[in-house]
Amino acid sequence: MPRLPANFGKTTNAQANKSKETDPDGGYGSSSSSEDDDDGDGGYTVVGEDVSDDSEDDAADADEVKKTGSAKKNDDVERKRTMERPKVWRPSVNKEEEEEINFEEMEYDRQAYDCLHAFRLEWPSLSFDLMRDDAGENRARFPHQFFMVSGTQADQANKNSLSVSRVGRLKRTGGNTTTTTTKNKKNRNDSSNNDNDSEDDSDDDADDDDDDSESESDDEEFDAANPAKSGKPTLHVSSISHPGGINRVRLMPQNTSICCTWSDTGHVLCWDITQAFRTLQHSIEDQKNQTEPNIVNEKKLKLAPKKVHSKHREEGYAIDWSSISAGSLASGDNAGAVHIWQPTDENCSDWKIDCDYTDGHDHKSVEDIQWSPSEPTVFASCGGDGCVAVWDTRQKPKPAIRVRASEQSDINVMSWNRLANCMIATGADDGALKIWDLRHFDAKQAQTTTTTNANANANHGPKPVAQFQFHRGHISSVDWSPFDSAMLLSAASDNTLCIWDLAVERDAEEEAQAMLENDSNAEIPEDLPPQLMFVHQGIQDPKEARFHAQIPGLVVSTALDGFHCFKPFNVGFEI
Numbered sequence: 001m002p003r004l005p006a007n008f009g010k011t012t013n014a015q016a017n018k019s020k021e022t023d024p025d026g027g028y029g030s031s032s033s034s035e036d037d038d039d040g041d042g043g044y045t046v047v048g049e050d051v052s053d054d055s056e057d058d059a060a061d062a063d064e065v066k067k068t069g070s071a072k073k074n075d076d077v078e079r080k081r082t083m084e085r086p087k088v089w090r091p092s093v094n095k096e097e098e099e100e101i102n103f104e105e106m107e108y109d110r111q112a113y114d115c116l117h118a119f120r121l122e123w124p125s126l127s128f129d130l131m132r133d134d135a136g137e138n139r140a141r142f143p144h145q146f147f148m149v150s151g152t153q154a155d156q157a158n159k160n161s162l163s164v165s166r167v168g169r170l171k172r173t174g175g176n177t178t179t180t181t182t183k184n185k186k187n188r189n190d191s192s193n194n195d196n197d198s199e200d201d202s203d204d205d206a207d208d209d210d211d212d213s214e215s216e217s218d219d220e221e222f223d224a225a226n227p228a229k230s231g232k233p234t235l236h237v238s239s240i241s242h243p244g245g246i247n248r249v250r251l252m253p254q255n256t257s258i259c260c261t262w263s264d265t266g267h268v269l270c271w272d273i274t275q276a277f278r279t280l281q282h283s284i285e286d287q288k289n290q291t292e293p294n295i296v297n298e299k300k301l302k303l304a305p306k307k308v309h310s311k312h313r314e315e316g317y318a319i320d321w322s323s324i325s326a327g328s329l330a331s332g333d334n335a336g337a338v339h340i341w342q343p344t345d346e347n348c349s350d351w352k353i354d355c356d357y358t359d360g361h362d363h364k365s366v367e368d369i370q371w372s373p374s375e376p377t378v379f380a381s382c383g384g385d386g387c388v389a390v391w392d393t394r395q396k397p398k399p400a401i402r403v404r405a406s407e408q409s410d411i412n413v414m415s416w417n418r419l420a421n422c423m424i425a426t427g428a429d430d431g432a433l434k435i436w437d438l439r440h441f442d443a444k445q446a447q448t449t450t451t452t453n454a455n456a457n458a459n460h461g462p463k464p465v466a467q468f469q470f471h472r473g474h475i476s477s478v479d480w481s482p483f484d485s486a487m488l489l490s491a492a493s494d495n496t497l498c499i500w501d502l503a504v505e506r507d508a509e510e511e512a513q514a515m516l517e518n519d520s521n522a523e524i525p526e527d528l529p530p531q532l533m534f535v536h537q538g539i540q541d542p543k544e545a546r547f548h549a550q551i552p553g554l555v556v557s558t559a560l561d562g563f564h565c566f567k568p569f570n571v572g573f574e575i
Contacts, residue, residue, distance in 0.1 A: 088522050108538070113174040113566050114553070115142065119235050120562025121163060123152040126543050127248045128558050131256045131277075132550065138483075139551045140573040144170040146548055146565075147280070149259055149273065150558065151246020160246065161239035161300060162261060164276040167565065168234040174569060238276040239300045243267070247317045254326040258306070258348055266315045268331045268339075270307040270351070306348075311355055312337060318369040318381065323418070325376040327351070332366025332381055340393060356397045360389040370416040370424070382411035382426055390441065401441045404461045405434060415478045419485035423465075427475025433490050435466040435502065466502055468529050476542060477557075482549040483572070487533075489555060491542040497557055497564075499534040499571055506530035534568040 110116070128150035135145065145168040154160045244265035252258040257274040279301075309331070318332030327343030329351070338357035344350045360366070361383035372378035377393045386406040389399035405411050409430040417423035424436045440462040473493030481487035486503040515521055536555070545557035553572020556565045 088525055088528060110174045112569055114569055115170055115173045116566040117170055117233055118562060118564045121150070121152070121237065123154040123159070124560055125150045125558045126153055127151055127246060128544060129249055129251045130546055130548055130556060131251060135550070137550050142170065142172040144551055144554065146551065148556065149249055149251060151242065151249045151261055153245045157244050160242045160244060162242045162246065162249065162259065162271060162273070163237050163239045164273055164280060166236045166280045170233055170565065236280050238279040240271065240273065240276055241300060241302050247315065248319050250319050250321055252321045252327065253323045260319055260321070260329060262316055262319050262331065264315050266310070266312055268309040268312065268319065269305040271303070271305050275303065276301055307351055309339070309353055311353070312339065316366060318366045320369045320371050322371040322376060323373055328371070328376070330369045330371065330379050332369050334365040336361045336363040336366060336383065338366055338369070338381060357391065359397055360391065360399045360402065361385045361387060367410060367412050368414045370414055373416055373418040374421045380414065380416060380424060382414045384410045386411060388414065388424070388426060388436065401443050403441055405436070406430070406432065412475055413478050415480045417480040417485060418482065425478045425480060425488055427478045427490060429474040431469060431471035431473055431475060431492060433468040433471065433475060433478070434464040436462070437465045470498065470529060470532060471496065477544045479546050481547050483552040489545050489547055491545040491557060493541060495537060495539055495541065497536040497539065497542060497545050497555065498532060499568060500531045501533045502531055504531050533570060536566060539564055
């Protein structure tokens, strides 16, 4: 069952303890419990001095003005009020410098979220993927349910597993609403939410019956420190034994019963997870009365993979299925090789694998791969050489276009926009988030960017259409929104998840008016991009984050301290 970190519900202003150190390599070699983690747990980014009780100071200032009649004193009072505005908190670039500063402890503000839940499995996970289900599109009504597949990073190779999970009863936890409703209120909500209701009612762990019984006896609001007490989300898990740790896991878009994993043993494996998924569908265990928030219904299966590919020379992380050509797969390794898989039949019982794509990233690591959402023979890759390569399988083995996206840093991750097919987002090791327009790419740049002169590359390469240097650590995940072509999600090792809206522009007059109307509004830093819509914190070393394709605004992430699933108040449908 989902649970929040131990200090999510704290409302004191005590000074936070020093930030806990993480693995400098960004891995999961050793893990520790979240109870020891006391660095800023919360999703609200604005913190500052307590200005709620300054009546005595204001009275003293007013008396002084009356006595002296000094206009200068009025200026001092106004200056003081300006100084008392809250600050937008930013993590320090230098971790040692940050530890020397006594920051006030960040508080969880539930009004920033429509829902916020967290849970963890037995072992940390580097990668996961969300499954499409038949509960309907554009789901806005709570409670929510979703399915996902994830891979573990256990302390011993034989303990690893490929886990299929059903997360259910995700109640609304934000705003001024309670997690349960009366029958009358529920009926009113049903009548006002006609879209998708008939489909949702049959697939939510018998949520309606549970809600009715709970509403008669339980009207308590959501308790962030003890989510098991209020709301009782459920977590059912069915696992498959996996050889070695899982670096990356991806589901076939056309058939989510077929899953591919990149193992740290250097093998790429394809699995049929139908049996594990059926186990979850038929699971009827009621966790309503359980007292521990982290108990799961786990059943471990021993199944043989459909396909084991062992011709990569080194392990890797890059893998992606084509959304246009069913069964087409691309995998890239740390030696710079890309292998293209083509199914031999419609049922994807076997694949023919082409291993000749070896000259795209100067034999440096292929960090990520994305198939084109509109062309079945085109895919893109990024790598340790700082380049983005666009390939066409009809003209192997070299990329059709290769452009330099970073001069001094690896490109860790990339995402191809499925609503605006000309846009690609990249995240780099130096924290740079860049947006590229493929219409600005030129095939002639394939030769230009192979030169060793960095300045020549910078002069001749295309420029990003947008660039943000907000993250203070290497970016580990980027994902375009499936419901808004201008919205983007990013995760980084500075322990933040950010949601961006590229369609937003700064309005100085509107900002000035907002500052005049409310003294509690924070001063907006000059380096804070107006496109930054939301910052989620309280996580430790996030690795992947993804939007749910059928629940607009719902974000799921994996990190060292487990999984977070949340919906910001300003993203997706208005509740």
